[in-house]
Amino acid sequence: MKKRIAIIGGGIVGASTAYYLSTLPGGDQLDVTLYDDGVGQATKAAAGIISPWLSKRRNKQWYQLATDGASLLMTLARKANLSTEIYHQTGTIVTRTNEKDLHELYTLAQERQAESPDMGEVALLSAEEVQARLPLLTRPQPGVWVAGGARLDGQALVEELLSQAQQVNLTVKQERVSFDHEGQLIASAGAKRFDQIVVAAGAWLPELLAPMGIKVAVRPQKGQLIVLNVPDYPTQENMPVLMPEGERDFIPFGHGKLVVGATHDDEGQFDLSVTPDATTDLLSSAQHFDDQLTADSIVGTKVGTRAYTADFAPFFGRLQSHPKLLVASGLGASGLTTGPLIGQLLAGTMIYGGTPDWSKYQKSLTNYVS
Template sequence: MEKRIAIIGGGIVGATAAYYLSILPGSEQTKVTLFDDGTGQATTAAAGIISPWLSKRRNQRWYRLAKAGAALFPELMRRAQLGTDVYQQTGTIVTREVPTDLETLVDLAYERRQSAPTMGQIETLSAAEVQQRVPLLTAPQPGVFISGGARVDGAALVQGLLAQATAKNLTIRRERVRFTADGQVVTSMGPRHFDRVIVAVGAWLKEVVAPLGVVAAVRPQKGQLIELNVKDYPLQENMPVVMPEGERDFVPFGHGKLIVGATHEDDGKFDLAVDPAVTADLLASAQRLMHGVTADNITAVRVGTRAYTPDFAPFFGPIPEHEAILAASGLGSSGLTTGPEIGRLLAGSALYGGTPDWSEYELPLTTYLTSSAE
């Protein structure tokens, strides 16, 4: 008997879930429909860094999830046959200006590698050695190099995964949908019943689940980054990503493209307008490490909306009292790292059912999803 699954939201979680629902055993008996109107999606505005191992966050559940997400990426890219324009392990360099701070960071790297061999090689670099690896920088700081770190183009990743799934069992509908009180999905063609629904709408989760009598503890945050056209060095596509202390992240792509960002603007919420003052701030960050860059080098500004929870932790799984509906949100700025693993887990749950135990990755969903009657 054919199983009908809906996915609401086509960002990193929704796209990855759709991909796995097209390749997992039993997918040949599954029909998947993805609904997304494309407004404000964080993933399509993102150019991310896959390097969670030196994070200062103390949330061990988040760290285990992020570590699993980073480990999944190489396998996912091979299986989906996506190229280096989407994802590439170029390594990451995390800098520190104070020598003792750098020593502490290096010690942490070796400690974390004991449980995360995918970190790869660890090297301490002088400022000159950092500049040698990333000649775009004219005012570098010393840092630690992690060879397993990578860069990923969020928009290209989503497009690649959805294209693969569409070739098998996925239909994409470019529209906004809502729920009825009993969990049916109201589309432009009227209410429709699905055996399972995955809701991956990020910061819009609160309004989407409200008709179900559910309150979601999720808030929006605006994020902006800039694309710069810079000197095209030989082998620039292999340059490490740089996470400078006190400045925005630098993500070099090939052919003279450099991404700088992103911002974390709580006041921006769902505003998707480019803010010239923020653009200037991002450019100033680039100029402090790269001499000679001007506003003329800016080729694009990307804007998206992230989702955050009160404790800055993601959550995912069946909505309490609505077990056929699975939700994910609260990924924040680590969405490109944690999203694929969350999407994979939700796809398996939607396809096979059961009550998986994901407590190693998250607190109980009742921490974030409560009844509006309470």
């Protein structure tokens, strides 16, 4: 008899978990159901940059999770046969205006490259060399080139992973679910029994677990980005991502599409309406590098809700108080980088059991869930 598994949340963690439950050995013995109401998902509004290596965050566990996540994505792109419209290793450029800061960043890149060969080539670029790689720019700045960096369309990735899993053992239901005080899943058709449940609901995790008396230290943050129409250069599909100092990220997607974002609005929380001031801020940031952009260039806006912890670190694992429940949240702005690896780890422990040691990636789960 097949084991029944539920996944709550169809974002990057939920979709990745579903994908690996369908591809890891033993997945043919599972019957998987994913629930998602499609509201507010951070993945659908993510800017889509995979380049963690030059981060100056001091959390070594997060850095290990992010760098291993970036490496996993390279493998996932091949195994899932992702198109370059979804995942494309275009490289990234991180800019600095101060010459001393620029050389310090380049030195850091060389040090990190020795530890992380997946970074690929690193190089110090002048403003003119940056513009040569990104002809969209009219006001280029010098920067550090990282060849292993990539851009990722979060929504397209989730759709592709779920589509592939549905061909094996996954059923997707677009509905909102809840738990009762005993931890039983309540769907639109009533109570449902599952052998294991992954709760990957991002900022909505506290609300879901509250009926069981479980507290989760997660806060919501609103994020907004804009999509602009720009000249379709012949090389645009292969243009690198620009990560400017103190400004919004600048992500060419090819075919005349440019994504700029995203904002970090702690006050907005679960508000999914477009904020005009945020739109103005995003456009102004983009104009620092391309003065040909205008409000008429904007062709779309995306809004989502991220989940953050107090120390900006993700968490994931099995709840000791409810052993059939596994949770994941707190990915913040690094969800597209860390989410697939978290999904793979959760899928593996559900199939193979045991008590894996994930301490190299995170602090104790009890720091966030009580």
